[in-house]
Amino acid sequence: MNVEQVYKDANALLDGHFLLASGNHSSRYLQSAKVMEYPKKAAELTDALAEMIRENGIEVDTVCAPALGGVLTGYELARSLDVRSIFVEKKEGGMELRRGFEIAEGEKIIICEDIITTGGSALKAAKAIEALGGKVVAFASLANRGFCKRVGGLDEAKSACALPQDIPLFALDDFTFEMYAPEECPMCKEGSTAIKPGSKS
Secondary structure (H helix, E strand, O other): OOHHHHHHHOOEEEEEEEEOOOOEEEEEEOOOOHOOOOHHHHHHHHHHHHHHHHHOOOOOOOOEEEOOOOHHHHHHHHHHOEEEEEEEEEEEEEEEEEOOOOOOOOEEEEEEEEEEHHHHHHHHHHHHHOOOOOOEEEEEEEEOOOOOOOOOOOOOOOOOOOOOOOOOOEEEEEEOOOEEOOHHHHHHOOOOOEEOOOOOO
């Protein structure tokens, strides 16, 4: 599967001048919500991701996604794996499980995002799950921004990767884009203004 082409076909691989959640700037941006608009295409993507997870012998009881961005991907991955789907929500300094969701002691859980950049949100989700007695057996996403090493990927983990190295990360492809601190951004120096296309804009 050509994942980059899937993003392009959905107009989800954007070119421009973007302000990222990290505060850095980039000329390219992945908008996974545009890919997940189409249930059949979403199913193809998460079926492929589920197959990678099965091939590596990962046993899982539940998929947990950080809200809001990961919820659709997490739900579809749970469907592909035929397991339960839950999500955690932001609270100050971290994330927590709400809405009556419960975790059994030792329950095997995959943390699923639409995109893994440094893995900060996924790590907060994992800590919330582990605090309730769950066992995080893997991380998963449609796309990996290249900071963390995925199973089968060529990129090595960068120092900015927040995910633990002893828990596997599964993703369909690596997307490594140049990022710039605002004061070093060549697009800013040309007079362009960064826009924030994500869910928080």
